[in-house]
Amino acid sequence: MAxxxxxxxxxxxxxxxxxxxxxxxxxxxxxxxxYTSVKGMFILRPYGYAIWENIQRxxxxxxxxxxxSNVSMPMLIPESLLQKEKDHVEGFAPExxxxxxxxxEELEERLCVRPTSETLFCEHWANVVHSWRDLPMLYNxxxxxxxxxxxxxxxxxxxxxLWQEGHTLHATAEEAIAETEQMLNIYADLCENVLAMPxxxxxxxxxxxxxxxxxxxTIECMMHDRKALQNGTSHYFGDGFARAFGITFSDQNNxxxxxxxxSWGLTxxxxxxxxxxxxxxxxxxxxxxxxxxxxxVIPVAQHKPGVLDAARTxxxxxxxxGIRADMDDSDQSMGWKAAExxxxxxxxxxxxxxxxxxxxxxxxxxxxxxxxxVASLDGVEAAAVEMLDQIHHNLFARAKKNLDDYTRVCRxxxxxKTFIETEGGFAKTMWCGDRDCEDKMKExxxxxxxxxPLAQEQVGNTCVCCGKPAxxxxxxxxxx
Amino acid sequence: MAxxxxxxxxxxxxxxxxxxxxxxxxxxxxxxxxYTSVKGMFILRPYGYAIWENIQRxxxxxxxxxxxSNVSMPMLIPESLLQKEKDHVEGFAPExxxxxxxxxEELEERLCVRPTSETLFCEHWANVVHSWRDLPMLYNxxxxxxxxxxxxxxxxxxxxxLWQEGHTLHATAEEAIAETEQMLNIYADLCENVLAMPxxxxxxxxxxxxxxxxxxxTIECMMHDRKALQNGTSHYFGDGFARAFGITFSDQNNxxxxxxxxSWGLTxxxxxxxxxxxxxxxxxxxxxxxxxxxxxVIPVAQHKPGVLDAARTxxxxxxxxGIRADMDDSDQSMGWKAAExxxxxxxxxxxxxxxxxxxxxxxxxxxxxxxxxVASLDGVEAAAVEMLDQIHHNLFARAKKNLDDYTRVCRxxxxxKTFIETEGGFAKTMWCGDRDCEDKMKExxxxxxxxxPLAQEQVGNTCVCCGKPAxxxxxxxxxx
Numbered sequence: 001m002a003x004x005x006x007x008x009x010x011x012x013x014x015x016x017x018x019x020x021x022x023x024x025x026x027x028x029x030x031x032x033x034x035y036t037s038v039k040g041m042f043i044l045r046p047y048g049y050a051i052w053e054n055i056q057r058x059x060x061x062x063x064x065x066x067x068x069s070n071v072s073m074p075m076l077i078p079e080s081l082l083q084k085e086k087d088h089v090e091g092f093a094p095e096x097x098x099x100x101x102x103x104x105e106e107l108e109e110r111l112c113v114r115p116t117s118e119t120l121f122c123e124h125w126a127n128v129v130h131s132w133r134d135l136p137m138l139y140n141x142x143x144x145x146x147x148x149x150x151x152x153x154x155x156x157x158x159x160x161x162l163w164q165e166g167h168t169l170h171a172t173a174e175e176a177i178a179e180t181e182q183m184l185n186i187y188a189d190l191c192e193n194v195l196a197m198p199x200x201x202x203x204x205x206x207x208x209x210x211x212x213x214x215x216x217x218t219i220e221c222m223m224h225d226r227k228a229l230q231n232g233t234s235h236y237f238g239d240g241f242a243r244a245f246g247i248t249f250s251d252q253n254n255x256x257x258x259x260x261x262x263s264w265g266l267t268x269x270x271x272x273x274x275x276x277x278x279x280x281x282x283x284x285x286x287x288x289x290x291x292x293x294x295x296x297v298i299p300v301a302q303h304k305p306g307v308l309d310a311a312r313t314x315x316x317x318x319x320x321x322g323i324r325a326d327m328d329d330s331d332q333s334m335g336w337k338a339a340e341x342x343x344x345x346x347x348x349x350x351x352x353x354x355x356x357x358x359x360x361x362x363x364x365x366x367x368x369x370x371x372x373x374v375a376s377l378d379g380v381e382a383a384a385v386e387m388l389d390q391i392h393h394n395l396f397a398r399a400k401k402n403l404d405d406y407t408r409v410c411r412x413x414x415x416x417k418t419f420i421e422t423e424g425g426f427a428k429t430m431w432c433g434d435r436d437c438e439d440k441m442k443e444x445x446x447x448x449x450x451x452x453p454l455a456q457e458q459v460g461n462t463c464v465c466c467g468k469p470a471x472x473x474x475x476x477x478x479x480x
Numbered sequence: 481m482a483x484x485x486x487x488x489x490x491x492x493x494x495x496x497x498x499x500x501x502x503x504x505x506x507x508x509x510x511x512x513x514x515y516t517s518v519k520g521m522f523i524l525r526p527y528g529y530a531i532w533e534n535i536q537r538x539x540x541x542x543x544x545x546x547x548x549s550n551v552s553m554p555m556l557i558p559e560s561l562l563q564k565e566k567d568h569v570e571g572f573a574p575e576x577x578x579x580x581x582x583x584x585e586e587l588e589e590r591l592c593v594r595p596t597s598e599t600l601f602c603e604h605w606a607n608v609v610h611s612w613r614d615l616p617m618l619y620n621x622x623x624x625x626x627x628x629x630x631x632x633x634x635x636x637x638x639x640x641x642l643w644q645e646g647h648t649l650h651a652t653a654e655e656a657i658a659e660t661e662q663m664l665n666i667y668a669d670l671c672e673n674v675l676a677m678p679x680x681x682x683x684x685x686x687x688x689x690x691x692x693x694x695x696x697x698t699i700e701c702m703m704h705d706r707k708a709l710q711n712g713t714s715h716y717f718g719d720g721f722a723r724a725f726g727i728t729f730s731d732q733n734n735x736x737x738x739x740x741x742x743s744w745g746l747t748x749x750x751x752x753x754x755x756x757x758x759x760x761x762x763x764x765x766x767x768x769x770x771x772x773x774x775x776x777v778i779p780v781a782q783h784k785p786g787v788l789d790a791a792r793t794x795x796x797x798x799x800x801x802g803i804r805a806d807m808d809d810s811d812q813s814m815g816w817k818a819a820e821x822x823x824x825x826x827x828x829x830x831x832x833x834x835x836x837x838x839x840x841x842x843x844x845x846x847x848x849x850x851x852x853x854v855a856s857l858d859g860v861e862a863a864a865v866e867m868l869d870q871i872h873h874n875l876f877a878r879a880k881k882n883l884d885d886y887t888r889v890c891r892x893x894x895x896x897k898t899f900i901e902t903e904g905g906f907a908k909t910m911w912c913g914d915r916d917c918e919d920k921m922k923e924x925x926x927x928x929x930x931x932x933p934l935a936q937e938q939v940g941n942t943c944v945c946c947g948k949p950a951x952x953x954x955x956x957x958x959x960x
Contacts, residue, residue, distance in 0.1 A: 036600065049552050053550060071529050072624070100580045128514065
């Protein structure tokens with residue numbers, strides 16, 4: 001069992017002793033996740049779903065500001081439609097769930113529950129795109145998808161997970177590539193400036209890219225245990241899907257042309273990522289910008305005259321200042337409440353009691369550091385806003401330090417192996433670009449390629465694996 | 481073909497000639513709906529989905545203000561779980577779609593794609609509810625559900641449709657009934673004050689109520705063609721589900737008790753309802769509060785100096801005033817633009833050209849009446865806001881008149897039959913309460929019971945069908 005910030009024994013496993021069990025404990029004790037009788041499927045309970053709603057709101061606003069519209073596509077895809085693009089079906093068919101009965105009748109053609117919706121968007125566009133005037137198509141969909149995974153873990157790998165999938169169609173390759181990069185930057189912005197998770201932006205290798213894509217861009221994050229989490233990907237398809245689905249348009253010179261396509265997605269695994277980036281032995285630590293409750297007001301000695309009124313007034317003031325605040329005036333003990341909101345990762349605990357009232361003050365307790373700040377009630381709103389901002393920056397700085405400290409230049413496979421075994425993190429090496437070397441790194445050092453960072457550096461001249469001339473810098477790591 | 485407000489022949493069927501075809505034409509020409517290769521499933525295109533997003537925002541705010549939290553439940557339900565409540569499974573099993581294969585393997589137990597999620601909520605609550613402190617559970621979920629219907633129509637009947645399903649659990653029957661009524665009132669508020677659709681609130685008969693419910697409350701709307709649309713239902717389950725799923729809690733006296741349950745849902749068929757309530761031969765007419773675009777600015781003679789700048793300034797001012805405004809400065813003709821935004825039901829068209837600029841004015845054209853109002857640019861924001869408000873009230877008044885004019889007291893089955901055949905609408909009668917009479921009304925007059933209005937009147941003493949003493953006033957109609 002771990003000890004919390006107040007020195008009490010918590011009901012969660014110590015993260016240094018067993019990080020995986022600590023993670024599962026947090027997901028359940030913070031009431032983010034519920035189990036169901038359907039293997040590999042999870043319930044997002046109110047507190048977990050509220051985090052997702054906040055991520056949705058932040059992303060949706062950015063999508064709309066960049067001209068995207070939301071749509072709703074069917075959840076079922078006929079097998080023949082899924083088969084139209086060869087690489088795509090090979091990538092997804094093995095993990096599809098299939099509907100074979102509708103009502104009491106066997107279906108003539110089985111339908112898969114969407115694992116992703118490229119094929120549906122393509123079919124639609126083949127119907128409605130005729131002219132350059134119809135382009136670009138900038139669509140997004142919020143939904144859930146199914147992938148019949150063998151092993152599952154809360155948030156990180158579900159058989160059903162929530163996500164958004166953006167799909168766009170453009171007149172030129174340049175425009176489509178610019179879109180792919182724009183959306184990657186939006187994901188990076190979300191991670192760094194909303195979720196306080198530093199990212200490495202890069203390209204996936206051919207082995208790791210999305211089924212059917214010409215290029216897959218990714219953002220990779222380092223968790224507290226130094227493993228890697230892929231946290232949003234953006235794909236450039238060239239005109240492959242458009243050709244497979246017969247999408248054409250007449251351009252401004254009245255010539256029939258084939259358009260270019262992208263897709264990009266971010267899932268609820270991001271919530272798993274923020275748990276594993278910021279959490280500690282007291283439980284969840286939420287970045288303030290997506291915390292369902294940013295400040296929890298707790299009246300001290302609430303039976304004493306005036307305390308509840310003072311707490312209510314304080315709550316109202318915080319809410320009016322735009323802070324997502326709540327109050328716990330239940331009959332639970334102060335110790336219980338402190339542990340509860342630490343477990344739930346509420347960024348600020350705001351305590352007010354008789355002595356505080358006398359001195360026109362309250363106490364703000366920061367979840368991340370445990371620090372207590374006495375704040376005058378005059379201007380308490382500004383103090384709380386500033387402290388939430390500070391917590392965001394502290395969380396980011398801590399995670400950035402972890403990323404920087406455990407990203408290590410390695411020159412040989414042996415060096416990578418030793419680094420991964422003894423410390424763990426991102427091994428930063430040069431690579432020849434050959435699949436054989438990538439496979440060998442996996443077999444011998446247990447690492448997969450994470451990405452070829454967009455910010456390239458010349459950390460050597462030869463491939464870490466075969467010693468031949470290198471083509472690119474690449475990150476390796478152990479991934480979730 | 482119908483004629484639009486500008487006297488041009490539109491590409492849609494005349495609504496008086498063929499209302500059903502007019503409806504389908506509007507759904508496709510206004511770009512609300514797309515067809516797919518999966519029979520009975522539809523795409524909600526950006527413009528259609530944006531209406532749903534506005535409905536969602538309005539409802540979600542009301543749900544949260546009344547203490548409800550959103551959650552996410554799995555989309556698949558094991559057959560054994562669905563079978564736990566007898567009435568419920570009988571109602572839904574015949575129209576379930578079944579997943580029988582996961583990846584390459586046949587499943588040991590088939591899973592249905594959720595037609596509704598009572599069983600999943602119950603299973604969850606059986607796990608997490610222990611004490612009176614855990615109650616009430618006030619949950620909602622935004623998702624899609626599948627029902628394997630034989631005949632389908634855009635928005636009105638899809639094999640997959642979007643909805644919200646609220647599920648709540650309470651310590652007492654009184655509290656659960658109050659919840660059921662509260663949510664019905666929220667639906668009525670949405671319909672009347674947001675969608676400009678007058679409603680009749682009432683109870684469903686035993687024949688028409690939801691599978692497993694003790695009571696089903698409904699709001700019924702009358703469409704332009706005087707048919708009825710059920711537009712949101714709220715169910716009180718008593719403790720039936722709780723007993724079937726073994727949900728208990730220890731009350732404040734430490735006694736094991738069984739809680740009481742509700743569920744309530746509103747679907748995208750509401751969009752079908754507003755199309756059929758407000759639309760005309762120029763196309764869609766959108767109630768301003770859910771119109772994706774409330775005001776479309778159209779520059780007149782936009783090649784003339786200063787016109788585009790003036791239009792852009794006007795657009796910026798309208799947006800700043802909180803109006804969802806957009807501008808069409810494409811090279812299409814004025815006639816094309818007028819017809820296009822009439823078809824799309826944009827409440828206000830705002831025209832500004834060289835002569836308007838000289839006179840510091842613009843022209844506001846109301847979609848519902850076709851009236852043109854010259855407005856000074858000084859205070860144009862207030863004029864636009866007021867006109868949007870007026871359009872809402874005009875739409876509501878027109879629909880209310882339709883509802884009032886075609887709700888007719890009938891005293892015999894013959895009278896009902898004649899009224900339905902010659903005029904159509906809601907036949908308002910007394911009823912003995914027997915299922916036999918209800919069935920006979922269907923067979924002989926072709927009507928189904930719509931609801932037993934909460935606002936009861938004594939319009940007679942004997943049953944419209946059998947002549948025996950009446951127990952309740954009831955509405956009959958032909959339903960979508």
